[in-house]
């Protein structure tokens with residue numbers, strides 16, 4: 001177990017607009033609120049929390065995590081349903097990868113039912129709203145601890 005684990009949390013397109021519209025689907029918390037949740041749940045572990053609307057930037061951040069992170073949490077948003085590039089980048093990682101969705105895409109439009117990310121993830125958390133990020137951080141810490 002690293003002395004101070006580093007958990008990278010990556011967020012995909014449009015998540016910078018959270019809390020503004022569709023609170024019945026994604027909740028009323030902003031991404032800044034969710035970042036604060038992650039820091040609190042991490043209980044002293046380092047949290048690197050980022051959001052981008054650009055697929056290639058997510059690939060760059062995944063490659064960076066390969067070198068410096070002990071676990072990766074990713075909410076790919078719409079790119080989860082479209083991006084082989086994200087799947088390929090995640091497959092290069094040997095650290096725990098947790099796919100996270102605020103909503104449960106399986107209960108929504110058919111085009112959201114498939115995720116390219118899931119086949120590269122250690123596990124998936126979906127449908128719990130912002131609390132899902134707390135669950136993902138706990139899962140990351142447990143996975144790090146159990147890997148030694």
Ligand SMILES: O=C(O)[C@]1(O)C=C(c2cccc(Sc3ccccc3)c2)[C@@H](O)[C@H](O)C1
Nearest residue numbers: 014015017018021022077078101102103112
């Ligand atoms: O549930 C999620 O977290 C999800 O990853 C997030 C998504 C998503 C889609 C559009 C906008 C937003 S964030 C948002 C919400 C309300 C108003 C503006 C932006 C997230 C979807 O693309 C995914 O299918 C599901």
